[in-house]
Amino acid sequence: MPGATPETDGKARRRQVPRSGHGDWEPRERDPLAILAAQDESRLPELVPLRYGRMGASAFAFFRGAAAVMADDLGAAATTGLHAQLCGDAHLSNFGVFAAPDRRLVFDCNDFDETLPGPFEWDLKRLAASIVVAGRERELGKRRRRGAVLATVGGYRQAIRRFASLGELDVWYARIDVESAIGSLRSKVDKGRFQQIERSLEKARSKDSRRALQKLTEKRDGGLRIVSDPPLITPVEELTDRTDVEAQLEAMLAAYGESLAADRRHLLASYRYVHAARKVVGVGSVGTRAWIVLLEGRAGGDPLFLQAKEAGHSVLEPYLGAGAYRHHGRRVVEGQRLMQAASDIFLGWVTVEGVDGELRSFYVRQLWDGKGSADLARFSARDLGAYGALCGEALARAHARSGDRVAIAAYLGRGEVFDQALVRFAEAYADQNESDFERLEQAVADGEIDVEREPR
Numbered sequence: 001m002p003g004a005t006p007e008t009d010g011k012a013r014r015r016q017v018p019r020s021g022h023g024d025w026e027p028r029e030r031d032p033l034a035i036l037a038a039q040d041e042s043r044l045p046e047l048v049p050l051r052y053g054r055m056g057a058s059a060f061a062f063f064r065g066a067a068a069v070m071a072d073d074l075g076a077a078a079t080t081g082l083h084a085q086l087c088g089d090a091h092l093s094n095f096g097v098f099a100a101p102d103r104r105l106v107f108d109c110n111d112f113d114e115t116l117p118g119p120f121e122w123d124l125k126r127l128a129a130s131i132v133v134a135g136r137e138r139e140l141g142k143r144r145r146r147g148a149v150l151a152t153v154g155g156y157r158q159a160i161r162r163f164a165s166l167g168e169l170d171v172w173y174a175r176i177d178v179e180s181a182i183g184s185l186r187s188k189v190d191k192g193r194f195q196q197i198e199r200s201l202e203k204a205r206s207k208d209s210r211r212a213l214q215k216l217t218e219k220r221d222g223g224l225r226i227v228s229d230p231p232l233i234t235p236v237e238e239l240t241d242r243t244d245v246e247a248q249l250e251a252m253l254a255a256y257g258e259s260l261a262a263d264r265r266h267l268l269a270s271y272r273y274v275h276a277a278r279k280v281v282g283v284g285s286v287g288t289r290a291w292i293v294l295l296e297g298r299a300g301g302d303p304l305f306l307q308a309k310e311a312g313h314s315v316l317e318p319y320l321g322a323g324a325y326r327h328h329g330r331r332v333v334e335g336q337r338l339m340q341a342a343s344d345i346f347l348g349w350v351t352v353e354g355v356d357g358e359l360r361s362f363y364v365r366q367l368w369d370g371k372g373s374a375d376l377a378r379f380s381a382r383d384l385g386a387y388g389a390l391c392g393e394a395l396a397r398a399h400a401r402s403g404d405r406v407a408i409a410a411y412l413g414r415g416e417v418f419d420q421a422l423v424r425f426a427e428a429y430a431d432q433n434e435s436d437f438e439r440l441e442q443a444v445a446d447g448e449i450d451v452e453r454e455p456r
Contacts, residue, residue, distance in 0.1 A: 005406075006406035006407040007407070008410075009404075009407050010406065010409065010410025010411040013080050013082065016080075017080050017081075020420075022121060022425055023421035023424030025429055025432070027435070028073060031439075033443055035069050038068075040287065043286075043288055044287050047280060047286055048286075048287050050287075050451075052440065053452045053454060054283045055440065056440055059136065059137060059437045060137045060376070061283055063130060063133045066284070070129070071122075071315040071318075073429075074122050074319070075318065075319030079118075079119035079121065079122075080119055082121075082403065082407050082408050083120065084118075084398070084399035084402045084408070085116075085338045085403070086116055086119075086316065088112070088114025088118075088316050089113065089114045092131065092374070093130075093373060093374075094109060094111035095109055095390075096373035097204050097371070098110060098369055099205075099208075101345050105178035105205065106341060107177075107178055108342075109340065110371070112339065113309075113314075114315050114316055115331065115332060116316040116320055116323050116331070117320070120408050123395055123399070125425060125429070127388070128425065128426040129425070129426045131384065132145050133430050134379070135381070136430060137376075138379060138384070144381035146423050146427075149419075149422060150385075151385035151389045151392075152385070152389055152392045153418065153423075154392070154416065155389030155391070155396075156393065157392075157412045157418065159397065160405055161414070163397065164405045164406045164409035164410075174341065174397055175341030176341070176397070178201065181390060182197065182198070200372055203372060204371060205370055207370060207371055209304050209305045209366070210303060211368060212305040213294075216294075217275075224274055224275065224294070224296075226275050233277050233278070234277055234279075235276070236277060236278070248353070249276055249293065252352055253268070253293070256348050256350035256364050259330070259348035259349045259350065268346070271296060271304050274294040275294045276291055276292065277291065278291055279307070281309070288309070288312065289310040289354065290308070291309075291362075292305055304366070305366065305368065306346060306364055306365070306366060307364065307367040308364045310361070310362055311329040311363050313328065314331070327361050328361040329350060329361040329362050330363075332363045333348060333349050339398035340398070344369060347364070348363070350364060374387055
């Protein structure tokens with residue numbers, strides 16, 4: 001349109017895709033288990049039952065593992081066409097705290113396995129739906145769930161409008177410092193809950209490579225080794241009888257270093273390889289290949305734990321097309337760098353030849369670096385709304401860096417039309433998720449799916 005501005009474009013899109021229409025959701029005829037089974041084809045078959053065991057723990061656990069199912073649902077709906085770099089799996093548990101390079105704790109998105117450019121509202125719909133799924137698990141009434149979703153979507157809308165008024169550098173430098181965020185929460189949660197939050201932050205601050213050394217290693221065979229606890233943690237020597245594994249891993253580390261900036265590559269070179277193990281992580285990620293690698297600095301007792309996690313196709317690709325990067329590890333890393341205010345200094349990617357001889361894409365980061373996440377089981381309705389608003393703000397900042405924040409803000413507007421629509425969508429989609437979860441439970445009961453339960 002001649003003379004169009006981002007603001008007029010954003011408002012014009014309301015006519016093409018009305019904001020109130022985002023609340024419409026009708027159940028679709030598709031088999032969620034078939035979508036999940038398609039993912040299993042590339043996963044370690046011995047771990048797939050554990051994946052379904054974790055997903056079968058609750059409706060929220062199922063939701064966490066079913067990003068591919070929701071992507072299929074969102075891919076069938078009309079979109080605004082206002083694109084940003086998407087997290088792709090922006091549920092409540094994929095936000096949290098971690099230590100920035102300046103060692104201050106920040107709050108942000110922290111999972112980017114599915115990242116890809118796409119319609120901004122897809123991330124927001126997944127976040128809103130997770131609020132309702134989590135709220136139902138906490139047995140919160142519909143009115144309280146509604147308030148929590150409004151706080152979450154309102155937090156996003158207000159933040160994106162604020163970012164729309166800022167300059168490029170101001171948006172780029174913006175981040176949510178935990179100390180500031182905690183100060184704002186003090187008046188929104190009760191005293192006991194606030195003290196729990198402070199204790200959780202202290203725990204997060206203590207999570208580093210030295211802590212991992214205490215928890216995950218032992219003296220064995222005359223040296224330091226990662227503990228054996230299969231299938232959750234399986235040392236590399238228990239997975240293969242090849243004698244050149246150590247040389248392979250050292251070569252892998254050197255190749256990974258090439259994805260880092262020169263100064264960080266120099267830092268990495270200060271460490272030597274000690275040991276490695278396969279580690280089961282997450283819910284939706286179970287069955288993908290993930291490794292933890294122990295390195296040690298020149299001085300003894302100076303550990304560095306890295307995590308190398310397999311990166312496959314994003315669940316969004318069938319609906320949005322392939323991204324700019326053929327290497328999926330790089331796709332994850334570049335998406336994370338674009339969305340996060342402060343990323344891990346060791347964030348990089350590498351191609352690895354597996355013990356089966358297959359080449360696979362991986363991304364690499366520190367295993368523990370001040371990482372912490374919210375304990376949703378303890379959340380009250382008030383907590384859920386306050387935390388959701390914080391997640392909404394973090395998501396808005398990520399989208400503001402990568403998308404047209406002015407057009408998105410203009411589309412959303414000042415009022416609650418979009419917010420109210422997402423309340424309706426989130427409740428309807430939570431119904432869909434419960435139906436899908438029941439489908440899994442029935443399949444397990446009928447022996448259609450094998451599951452492995454973990455001891456509580």
